[in-house]
Amino acid sequence: MGSHTGGEGRVLLITGASSGIGAATARMASAGGWRLVLAARSLQALQALAQELGGPERALAVQCDVTEWEQQQRMVQLAVEAFGGIDAAFANAGFGGPRGFLNDTPEHWREMILTNIYGAALTIRASVPALTERRGQLILTSSVAGRRVIAGSLYSCTKHAVTAMGEAARQDLHGTGVRVTLIEPGMTDTPFFDQRPQDALLDEDIARAVLYAITQPAHVDVNEILIRPTAQEG
Numbered sequence: 091m092g093s094h095t096g097g098e099g100r101v102l103l104i105t106g107a108s109s110g111i112g113a114a115t116a117r118m119a120s121a122g123g124w125r126l127v128l129a130a131r132s133l134q135a136l137q138a139l140a141q142e143l144g145g146p147e148r149a150l151a152v153q154c155d156v157t158e159w160e161q162q163q164r165m166v167q168l169a170v171e172a173f174g175g176i177d178a179a180f181a182n183a184g185f186g187g188p189r190g191f192l193n194d195t196p197e198h199w200r201e202m203i204l205t206n207i208y209g210a211a212l213t214i215r216a217s218v219p220a221l222t223e224r225r226g227q228l229i230l231t232s233s234v235a236g237r238r239v240i241a242g243s244l245y246s247c248t249k250h251a252v253t254a255m256g257e258a259a260r261q262d263l264h265g266t267g268v269r270v271t272l273i274e275p276g277m278t279d280t281p282f283f284d285q286r287p288q289d290a291l292l293d294e295d296i297a298r299a300v301l302y303a304i305t306q307p308a309h310v311d312v313n314e315i316l317i318r319p320t321a322q323e324g
């Protein structure tokens with residue numbers, strides 16, 4: 091049974107790689123020898139990160155709005171063309187919004203639901219054929235908000251759906267050798283927040299958890315990692 095202490099040229103695809111947790115995970119994985127496929131809508135930020143990580147042989151920038159099926163298919167196709175396959179796919183793109191069912195706008199709700207739920211499902215759909223070939227790994231960013239219900243938070247509802255999706259995918263993929271990991275961060279200091287939080291986790295704290303999950307031997311399936319900052323109560 092093979093054991094991996096690092097990437098050794100293996101390929102990690104990340105959605106939401108232009109910022110925050112996704113970008114920090116890309117940097118940490120790259121330092122560990124992984125080749126990266128960096129996806130998000132902000133192409134310039136992705137290209138700057140790809141350059142920082144060593145250019146096209148080490149990191150590929152792909153513009154992708156995760157709510158668009160054609161763009162997700164293209165993302166995976168470009169990844170396979172560039173690097174020959176995908177060993178791990180990290181469905182991480184997402185955002186929140188104001189709490190309160192009378193706050194926020196219906197249009198923003200639609201975008202949030204489409205990005206956080208439909209987008210994650212499309213990333214699974216697009217990447218599973220390539221992951222199956224490599225007996226690879228799927229990682230989804232849920233949240234502490236996907237484990238407890240937060241008053242008035244439709245965002246919390248979307249993350250409950252992602253938590254369910256991780257377990258649904260795990261059972262669906264049983265027997266293929268593909269492993270599934272849910273990452274459930276508490277308050278993390280990223281551009282997710284307009285006003286940056288105090289006493290929060292750092293994006294690299296979550297990146298470390300992702301790297302832990304994707305560097306286990308093939309017979310070890312890390313299904314969930316829930317992480318709060320020590321200062322967070324709820």
Ligand SMILES: NC(=O)c1ccc[n+]([C@@H]2O[C@H](COP(=O)([O-])OP(=O)(O)OC[C@H]3O[C@@H](n4cnc5c(N)ncnc54)[C@H](OP(=O)(O)O)[C@@H]3O)[C@@H](O)[C@H]2O)c1
Binds near residue numbers: 108183209280282
């Ligand atoms: N920060 C926290 O406290 C916290 C806690 C628990 C869970 N999370 C989750 O962690 C994940 C990453 O968030 P973060 O904290 O790192 O925030 P962030 O810095 O704002 O990153 C969000 C990423 O998602 C991408 N994204 C948003 N909509 C997209 C779309 N339609 N298509 C493709 N990419 C899209 C953004 O890139 P573009 O704008 O360039 O597309 C960006 O790269 C999210 O799923 C979030 O819900 C965050």
